[in-house]
Amino acid sequence: MNxxxxxxxxxxxxxxxxxxxxxxxxxxxxxETPLIGKPAPQFAxxxxxxxxxxxxxRLRGKPVVVNFWATWxxxxxxxxxxLVENAPAMPNVQFxxxxxxxxxxxxxxxxxxxxxxxxxxxxxxxxxxxxxxxxGVPETFFINPKGVIVAKYVGPMTPxxxxxxxxxxxxx
Amino acid sequence: xxxTLGRFLILASVxxxxxxxxVAFAAGKSQSLDGLKMARRFAYxxxxxMAIATGVMxxxxxxxxxSVGYVAQVGSRSVPxxxxxxxxxxxxxxxxxxxxxxxxxxxxxxTWLTRGQYVDYMPFAIGTWLSCAAFxxxxxxxxxxxxxxxxxxxxxxNGPNPLxxxxxxxxxxxxxxxxxxxxxTIPFGFACAALLRGRLGHAFLKPLRASLMLPWIFLTIAIxxxxxxxxxxxxxxxxxxxxxxxxxxxxxxxTATAALHSAxxxxxxxxxxxxxxxxxxxxxxxxILGTFxxxxxxxxxxxxxxxxxxxxxxxxxxxAVLLYSIVLLALRVDSLESEGRIDSPVSREGMFLVxxxxxxxxxxxxxIGTVFPLVVEAFRGKQMSVGRPYFDSMVVPVGTALLFxxxxxxxxxxxxxxxxxxxxSLLQPxxxxxVVATIGFVLGARNPWTxxxxxxxxxxxxxxxxxxxxxxxxxxxxxxxxxxxxIVHAGAVIVLVAIAVSSTMKTQTEAQLTRGQSATIGAxxxxxxxxxxxxxxxxxxxxxxxxxxxxxxxxxxxxPRMNQYPQMREPIGTPDVHSTITRDLYLSIMNxxxxxxxxxxxxxxxxxxxxxxxxxxxxxxxxxxxxxxxRKRVVNEAPLTDVAAEVA
Numbered sequence: 059m060n061x062x063x064x065x066x067x068x069x070x071x072x073x074x075x076x077x078x079x080x081x082x083x084x085x086x087x088x089x090e091t092p093l094i095g096k097p098a099p100q101f102a103x104x105x106x107x108x109x110x111x112x113x114x115x116r117l118r119g120k121p122v123v124v125n126f127w128a129t130w131x132x133x134x135x136x137x138x139x140x141l142v143e144n145a146p147a148m149p150n151v152q153f154x155x156x157x158x159x160x161x162x163x164x165x166x167x168x169x170x171x172x173x174x175x176x177x178x179x180x181x182x183x184x185x186x187x188x189x190x191x192x193x194g195v196p197e198t199f200f201i202n203p204k205g206v207i208v209a210k211y212v213g214p215m216t217p218x219x220x221x222x223x224x225x226x227x228x229x230x
Numbered sequence: 231x232x233x234t235l236g237r238f239l240i241l242a243s244v245x246x247x248x249x250x251x252x253v254a255f256a257a258g259k260s261q262s263l264d265g266l267k268m269a270r271r272f273a274y275x276x277x278x279x280m281a282i283a284t285g286v287m288x289x290x291x292x293x294x295x296x297s298v299g300y301v302a303q304v305g306s307r308s309v310p311x312x313x314x315x316x317x318x319x320x321x322x323x324x325x326x327x328x329x330x331x332x333x334x335x336x337x338x339x340x341t342w343l344t345r346g347q348y349v350d351y352m353p354f355a356i357g358t359w360l361s362c363a364a365f366x367x368x369x370x371x372x373x374x375x376x377x378x379x380x381x382x383x384x385x386x387x388n389g390p391n392p393l394x395x396x397x398x399x400x401x402x403x404x405x406x407x408x409x410x411x412x413x414x415t416i417p418f419g420f421a422c423a424a425l426l427r428g429r430l431g432h433a434f435l436k437p438l439r440a441s442l443m444l445p446w447i448f449l450t451i452a453i454x455x456x457x458x459x460x461x462x463x464x465x466x467x468x469x470x471x472x473x474x475x476x477x478x479x480x481x482x483x484x485t486a487t488a489a490l491h492s493a494x495x496x497x498x499x500x501x502x503x504x505x506x507x508x509x510x511x512x513x514x515x516x517x518i519l520g521t522f523x524x525x526x527x528x529x530x531x532x533x534x535x536x537x538x539x540x541x542x543x544x545x546x547x548x549x550a551v552l553l554y555s556i557v558l559l560a561l562r563v564d565s566l567e568s569e570g571r572i573d574s575p576v577s578r579e580g581m582f583l584v585x586x587x588x589x590x591x592x593x594x595x596x597x598i599g600t601v602f603p604l605v606v607e608a609f610r611g612k613q614m615s616v617g618r619p620y621f622d623s624m625v626v627p628v629g630t631a632l633l634f635x636x637x638x639x640x641x642x643x644x645x646x647x648x649x650x651x652x653x654x655s656l657l658q659p660x661x662x663x664x665v666v667a668t669i670g671f672v673l674g675a676r677n678p679w680t681x682x683x684x685x686x687x688x689x690x691x692x693x694x695x696x697x698x699x700x701x702x703x704x705x706x707x708x709x710x711x712x713x714x715x716x717i718v719h720a721g722a723v724i725v726l727v728a729i730a731v732s733s734t735m736k737t738q739t740e741a742q743l744t745r746g747q748s749a750t751i752g753a754x755x756x757x758x759x760x761x762x763x764x765x766x767x768x769x770x771x772x773x774x775x776x777x778x779x780x781x782x783x784x785x786x787x788x789x790p791r792m793n794q795y796p797q798m799r800e801p802i803g804t805p806d807v808h809s810t811i812t813r814d815l816y817l818s819i820m821n822x823x824x825x826x827x828x829x830x831x832x833x834x835x836x837x838x839x840x841x842x843x844x845x846x847x848x849x850x851x852x853x854x855x856x857x858x859x860x861r862k863r864v865v866n867e868a869p870l871t872d873v874a875a876e877v878a
Contacts, residue, residue, distance in 0.1 A: 060560050063504075067556035074519075075549050077601050080608040081528040082541055129821065164742075171823065 091191055091210045098124070098201045099189035103179035106162045107169055112154055112179050115205070121227035122152045122201040123220075126181075126192045128160045129168045134196045137214035138172050144220055145175045151224055154179065158187040158195070200227040232290045233298045236283055236377030243279040243330070244367040246272055251360035258353030258426065266349060269356045273341040276363055277334035284331040287324065287376060291317060296387060299378030300324050306389030309768045313395050319404045320390035322525065322540070323376035328405075330366050332412040337363060340416045344437055351434055354423035362415050365547050373540045392795035395768055396802055399459040406452035407479060411517040413445025414482055417489075418514035421507045425558045428565040430503050439493045440857060442510060446486045447853035453479050454846035465803045465818040467738065467834040469842065472621040474529035477600045478520030481593055486513040488589035494715075495582045498644060500569030504559070505586070507566065511555045512593075518548045528604065574646045581639035588632055595624045626679050630686060633726045636719050637663075637690035640697045659696075663689030675735060683730035690723045714856025721849035728841035736836040740820070745827040752835045754815055755779045759787075761824045770794045772801070772822055774829045778808060778815065790817045790831070813837040 093099075102113035114122065125141060127134040145153040155178035157165050162180055169178060181187055190199060193212070200209040200223045209223045250272025257265025290298040291314050294307055304317045304324065319325040337359045344352055370376070394400050420438045424430040430438075456479060457469035470476060489509035492502045523529050526541025572579050599620050641655040666688025667681050675681055698716040741749035743758035750756070759775040773791040777784065786808050792801040805818035816834040823829070 060563050063563055064556065064560035067552075067559065071549075071552040071556060074601070075545070075552070077604045077608060078519075078522065078526075078528065078545055078548075081604040082526065082545065171825070 091207075093191060093199070093207045094210065096207060097205050098122070098199065098207050099186070101156075101179075101181075101186040101189070103156070103181060103186070105177040106157070106165050106180050107174055107178050110177060112177050114154070114201075117152050117154075117201075118205050119203050120150055120152055121203060121224060122154060123224060123227070124154050124156060124190070124199040124201065126156050126158060126187055126190065126195050126197045126199075128157055128195045129164045134214070135172070137196050140215055140217055140220060142173045142175045144217060148224060151227075152176070156181050156186055158184045158192070198223070200224060202227045202229075231297075232286060232295050233377045233379040236286050236290075236298065237371060237375075239279050239283040239286065240327075240367065240370045240375075240377065243276055243283065243334075244364060244371065246275045246279060247360045247364035247367050250276060251357050251364055254353045254357030254360060258357060258423075261350060261353075263349065266353045266356075269353055269360075270341050270345070273337050273356055273360060276360065276367075277338035280327075280330045280334035280367075283370075284318070284327060287318060287327055288315065291315070294386075296383035296385070297380050298376070299380055300327075300376035302380045302384055302387050304390040305387040306768070307386050309389045309395065312401070313390060313768065316394065316401045317390035319408070320394045323370075323374045325404065325408075326366065326369050326374045326540075327376050329408055329412060330363070330370060332405075332408045333359075333363050333366055333415060336413055336416055340419075340437075340441060348434055348437065351420070351423040351427050354426040355419040358419040358422045359415055362418075362551075369540060369543065373543050389768060389795075392769070392793070392802060393463075395795070396793060396804060397459060397463045399455055399462060403452060403455040403459055406448050406455055410445045410447075410449025410452045410479075411482070411520065413441075413448060414486065414514045414517045416441040416445070417510045421510040422555075422558060424503075424507060424566065425562040428562050430507065430566045432497070432500075435493060435497050438506075438510070439490070439497075442486055442489055442493070442513070443853055443857045446483070446490060447850050447857070449479065449483050449486065450846060450853065451850045453483060454843060458843055461839070462807060463802075463804060465805045465832075467736070467805075467816050467818065467832070467836065468733075469839070472596075472599065472618055474600050475520075475524050477596050478516075478523040481520060481596055481600075482513045482516035484589050484593045484596070485509050485516060488586045488593075489513060491582050491589075492586050495572075495579050499572060499579055501572060501579075502586075503566040503568065504563040507563070508559060509586075509590075511559065515548070515551060515555060516593075518544065518551060522548055523600070529600070576642065576647050576652055578639060578642050578644045581635055581642055585632070585635050585639060588628055588635065592625065592628055592632075595628070596621070599624070629726060629729075630679065630682055633683060633686040633690055633723065636723060637686060637693045640716070640719070641693045659689045659692035662692035663687070666691070670731070675731065677730075677734040680730045680734045683727055687723050687727040687730075691720070694719045694723060710858075711856045714852045714854070717852030717855055718849045719852075721845045721847075721852060724841055724845035724848065728838040728845060731838045732836050732842065736834060738832065738834045740830065740832050742830045743828065749831075749833065751815070751833040753780045754785065754833075754835070756788075756817065756831075756833060758829055758831075760827055761822060761829065763824060768795065772824060774819055774822055774831065776806075776817060776831075788815070788817050790819045792819060792822055809840045811840060814839045 098114060100115055102111055102115070104111050114124075127137070141153060141155070145151070153176035155176065157178060158181040160180065165178060165180060190197075196214055198211045198215060199207050200211075202208050209226045211219060211223055250269055253265060253272060254269035256262075257269055287298070287300065290301050291305055292311070294301065294305055296302045296305060300321070300323050304321050305314065309317075317324065319328045337356075340359070341356060344355075389395070417438055420434070420441055424434060424438070456476065460471070461467070461469040486509075489506055492506040492509060496502045496506050522541060522544045525544060528541060572583070574580060575583075637659060638656060641659065643651065643655075663685040667685040670681060670684040675684060694716050698713060698720070737752055739749070739751050741756075743749060745758055745760045748755050748757040755778070757777045757779070759777055762773045762775060764771045764773055771791045771793050773789050776788045776790075778786050778788055788806040788808055790806040791804050793804055794801040803819055805816055808815040814834075814836045816836060818832045818834070819829060820832055821830040
């Protein structure tokens with residue numbers, strides 16, 4: 059019996075198996091955010107499709123859906139109609155599109171073609187996206203009337219996913 | 231009916247493999263020749279059952295028999311016949327069946343080729359193979375059953391995963407990968423047999439090495455095909471992203487490459503027996519780990535589109551094989567006594583040792599980088615990704631060192647080396663390295679690692695060519711394995727240089743074009759000709775057409791496209807690549823608008839990319855040259871005069 063082989067082999071095997079075992083059953087695409095339960099980071103940006111300035115601090119009192127997207131993002135094309143169609147059906151909910159790493163011309167061209175039903179702002183230096191810890195677009199944050207983030211969704215939303223998360227923002 | 235037949239065949243294969251394994255181990259213990267004979271029959275029976283079961287599944291697929299669960303899942307009347315045939319490996323259940331077929335063929339082949347030889351080892355080898363076979367056969371009727379009966383069969387199905395239909399490389403990549411992965415079972419069986427027997431004689435090295443070389447060739451090509459596919463399909467212009475599934479294919483390749491090298495030292499000097507056996511076992515274990523990585527859904531990857539619930543089952547198997555390997559190794563490694571010793575570190579065998587340490591270091595680097603996010607999540611509850619920077623900063627220096635060794639190793643003689651010998655063999659090729667690095671510098675290479683790679687590449691190329699030409703024309707007869715190894719080295723040198731150049735010397739630009747507008751990149755002018763909608767049987771495509779000119783002369787027309795498959799919400803972008811021997815022009819659509827005839831396109835010029843694919847084929851070819859045994863052809867070797875006399 060070679061004890062060194064046994065000990066080294068067992069150490070590697072146990073460590074590896076333990077890690078793999080702990081990983082079972084987790085969804086690697088579900089990215090957690092430390093922002094859940096925290097006040098939403100502030101931003102006040104001018105809308106590209108209108109003259110108003112969207113100041114998130116002034117939106118307290120109703121649930122807010124902040125959707126980060128970009129015209130260069132393919133899944134955003136797929137998600138856009140879901141948001142455009144559902145926003146008017148939820149008059150108590152304020153939708154805000156935050157576009158980062160993009161230009162106002164491209165955004166306006168996109169919105170002209172694909173429609174828009176809520177304000178969209180341009181996050182020019184990506185500062186807001188960084189404060190929200192956005193890893194990739196699309197990513198959507200759901201903020202309750204008190205201004206606290208209650209949920210986050212990564213990837214293109216379906217109507218069901220959107221409604222379920224908005225419901226969370228309504229309750230709290 | 232078909233489903234029932236399939237289920238019966240699979241259940242029979244579970245029984246045959248399990249019973250065969252027991253018969254084989256019993257025969258090994260009692261060293262019974264009759265037992266061995268019977269075990270061999272079980273091995274053939276397993277292969278036959280798997281082949282028939284796969285045939286039944288292919289028949290069901292081709293006849294669109296939607297009463298078979300797997301056909302209902304991946305079949306479709308609207309896809310071309312070739313897609314129907316290859317949908318066998320488009321989804322988990324079918325690919326496990328295909329896995330079983332490949333395993334059956336390997337086991338039957340290895341059993342047939344070793345008939346009448348190594349009788350004291352073979353029962354243990356066959357027993358180990360059939361045990362592994364029993365596990366995979368068990369997966370088929372259990373957690374991954376393709377032969378489920380569908381009570382109310384649909385009239386038509388969705389068709390296989392669109393990624394499989396999107397590029398022909400996805401058709402050949404999986405079979406090569408399976409041939410590489412599953413093939414590692416055979417050397418694992420031989421290694422376990424040596425340990426169970428408590429002996430690893432000189433004669434037994436031949437099947438061990440050959441059985442390692444064959445899957446190594448397939449795995450080498452499979453890894454390249456995977457990278458090529460990513461390059462041609464994913465549209466970001468790269469071929470390797472250190473994705474967990476890519477790493478899963480690289481890990482067993484690293485240990486198998488190390489084992490092929492340590493086997494040479496074992497053969498020449500009679501040392502490193504236990505080490506080589508460990509590497510062979512590790513290669514097999516890493517294929518199982520790789521299977522777990524791809525199939526469990528634990529790792530986030532662009533490639534793992536066959537996630538399923540078989541993760542826990544594979545983990546149990548991995549644990550069992552790990553336990554078996556470690557206990558066997560601990561019990562018996564000391565009985566594989568060394569016959570010789572290594573005289574001096576500055577020698578060929580010394581360099582082999584360094585090579586092995588580097589490959590093992592690389593294996594751990596990649597393994598730790600791959601599983602580290604899981605460790606962090608388990609202990610700190612946070613998610614993280616290791617990403618490119620870690621891998622690049624760790625692997626680039628080590629890869630460069632490996633390139634240096636490809637040059638230095640073969641330049642040094644076996645045994646002891648005098649100082650003058652060492653200096654002479656080391657300094658001469660340096661000139662060639664300096665020439666290559668200078669050429670690179672003149673052509674614009676400025677990245678220090680690229681220049682070092684060119685220096686070592688030129689160095690290694692010189693040594694490889696000199697060593698290959700040693701012995702002249704007779705070498706293909708007597709030193710065939712050696713020549714094969716040098717062909718592999720030549721390929722590896724080109725691959726490493728091409729990776730360094732292509733990853734550090736690319737030019738990238740993005741342009742927003744409307745019809746008739748042009749953009750320039752490097753020497754090319756790319757003019758957008760407009761979009762075209764095309765209806766194909768299994769998909770709808772939006773194609774952007776571009777005319778490419780260089781210095782006013784037309785070069786080619788390129789058609790990057792977006793393919794929309796009915797069962798997918800998002801379209802799949804497919805770039806178009808214009809490859810030349812020196813560089814590739816790569817166009818990838820980021821956004822396309824047929825109504826306004828405008829497109830935003832990413833353009834990329836990457837030098838030397840084609841060399842990666844070509845050079846990996848050269849590596850595979852080298853492996854084949856080394857593998858094919860030289861047969862003494864007595865007639866051909868008879869002097870011509872004798873033949874002439876006979877004819878007269």
